[in-house]
Amino acid sequence: MKIVLRSNASKVTAGLDKAARKQIPFASALALTMVAKDAQQKVRQSLPSTFTIRNGWVAKGIQVKAANKRQFPMQAEVGTKDDFMARQSEGGDKTGRNGGSVAVPVGARAQQSDITRKSKWPGALLRRKKTFIIKPHAGRSKGQRLVYKREPQGLKLLYILQRKVNVKPVWRFKEQVERVAQRVYDKRFGEALAKALKTER
Template sequence: MQISVKSDVDKALKSMRGLQRKQIPFAAALGLTNTAKKVMKVEQRMMVKQLDRPTPFTVKGVRWQGANKADFKLGRLHSRIYLMPKQAEYLRFQIEGGTRTPKGTAIAVPTSNVKLNRYGNLAGGQGRIKRLLAKKNTFQGTINGVAGVWQRPTRGKRSRGGSGTIGQSGLKLLVAYESSTQYQPRFDFYGIGERSVRTNIGKEMDKAIARALRSAK
């Protein structure tokens, strides 16, 4: 998943003459690279706003790659903003929507009955599920058609002089096992990127051309 940043160099050609034209590949590559850097920062900032508490790992999954002036003569000069493969695996559902099916047997979805970390995820991930199942009052199974990790009822204290208990709480679902999860598009990765490119590329190309003209004098 990526956004390519390209630009023609007509403006640069009009402002450069003679030896200055040798600076065109440098100027174009610099302008495209700096635009990509700006777009990456905008994407990361908007991800935090549009998604529910994304982790630093997720946010840092947005990267930029600069333009190489050697590609100028080949007609393929561009920079790009892209998602790292690991983050792209799950972010694509936030970008495009759709049905997510697990690589394994199920998707583990924590409930409000279990402690979550500051990002709304199950603290400790799969290791946390193993630790939950290691407790005496938990088990893994299907109750009333709902598969997951369950906590057994906590027995009440025995009443004085009685043989019973003062009630007991019911089973608690800690982690549900889902065969698939439906997603609606929430993160406008492409729209944000395209708007940011339009906003920044003109200014960045102007600055790059000015720098190239100064260095050519």
């Protein structure tokens, strides 16, 4: 993802002397890194408005790579290290590992917000006598399998197993980062420049 920033930084630096101008690359890199951290904080805070968050790992996966004053074009990065979160932003097909199936939970959790522990995964459940797989008729989704459990009140559907699942983009990651960057860059550049000038040698 690339975001183009429009800034008045050139006007701010126009009156600087030659020695001070040498600090501009440092100030620019610092400002970009500060903006990326602002965006990181905003994205992390907004996660519960889009997703059911069961632990802190997703937020921790949203990370920042600082800008380097010697790099051209100069850039800072904010993104996620988790592939499944990238799909939530960009969309795409999710396939099973090593050619296996994707397990879509239906009745495996008491509540949607519950963590699906390993003891509740299809492989663990299918080792129990009351849990089994049904393959639907050919007229239904090809390659789909259903994991059921026998209960006193009847059969309960726990999982749908299928070769791939199409994930629709629901996470407005790019828009959130872009709004933060456009809003705070000039302020952050001013702060970074002031710091750079204080440390000028």
